[in-house]
Amino acid sequence: MEEIIEEILADSLKVKESFIRENISSLIFLAEKIALDFTSDRKLLLCGNGGSAADAQHIAAEFVNKYSIKRPPLPALALTTDTSIITSIGNDSSFNEIFSKQVKAIGMEGDILLAISTSGNSENILSAVRDARSLGLYTVGFSGGDGGRLAGLVDMALIVKSSVTPRVQEAHILAGHILCHLVDYILFERHLKDTDA
Numbered sequence: 001m002e003e004i005i006e007e008i009l010a011d012s013l014k015v016k017e018s019f020i021r022e023n024i025s026s027l028i029f030l031a032e033k034i035a036l037d038f039t040s041d042r043k044l045l046l047c048g049n050g051g052s053a054a055d056a057q058h059i060a061a062e063f064v065n066k067y068s069i070k071r072p073p074l075p076a077l078a079l080t081t082d083t084s085i086i087t088s089i090g091n092d093s094s095f096n097e098i099f100s101k102q103v104k105a106i107g108m109e110g111d112i113l114l115a116i117s118t119s120g121n122s123e124n125i126l127s128a129v130r131d132a133r134s135l136g137l138y139t140v141g142f143s144g145g146d147g148g149r150l151a152g153l154v155d156m157a158l159i160v161k162s163s164v165t166p167r168v169q170e171a172h173i174l175a176g177h178i179l180c181h182l183v184d185y186i187l188f189e190r191h192l193k194d195t196d197a
Contacts, residue, residue, distance in 0.1 A: 011164070011167060012166075012167055015161075015162045015164075015167040015170070016167075016170060016171045018161065019158075019175070020171070020175065020178070023158050027158075027175060027178055027179060028182065030156060030179060031178075031186060034112060034179065037111065037112055038187065039187070042110045042112070043075035043076065043077060043111050044063065044074075044111070045076075045078075045102075045106070045107060045132075045137070046114045046115075046116070047078070047079040047113070047115055048080065048115070048142075049117070049124065049125070051118070051169045052117060052118060053078075055169065055172050055176060056078040056079070057078040057081060059173075059179070059180065060076040061078075063076035063180060063183070067180040067181060068181065077106070079128070080099075086098045095123075096124045096127050097124065097127060098124050099115075099127065100124070100128045100131040102128075103132050103135065104131050104135065108135070108136075109135060110136065111137045112140065113128065113132040113138070113139050113140065115139065115142070116142040116172060118169060118172075119143065119145065119148050120141065120143035120146070120150035120159075121148040122150075130153065133155075138155050139154040139155045139156070140158065141157045141159075142158050142172045143157065143159050143168075144161075144162055144163065144167075144171075145159075145162070145163045
């Protein structure tokens, strides 16, 4: 059993380090873009299925409540939380539209959609991205493997090069935490460091 734990740990560390190092400049760019959105009366929308739904909610909570410093709440919304909306769309229309209808209802030009899919091929995620793009939202895809169809649809694709779902999800939440940290730094801490210099 100890060998299994050591193997999982080693694999997780390797996948996360490779993914983050490969995407440092993209993460910085995205953090700057999210911070600018938040100061321009725009918002971050997030969606995903299963574990990726949990990641979407986790990241949204970090922005709305707090990540590591006390600061004003920031406008992020997970599209995975309203069971009445999700079940009514799934029942009356199609499960493939559970996120896209919400994007069409509340998305505005200039907002950001962060779409999370370990395979990159979830139909409801792809539909949400298509509708977001048509409305003028900036679209970001967190995926794994070869990125799936999501990679070719989004404005920015961040792909964890692993086919093991748990390792992909571990890398995704690390990237989400890095974004939260950087956005807090940009909006609430960088100017303090500048004035201290």
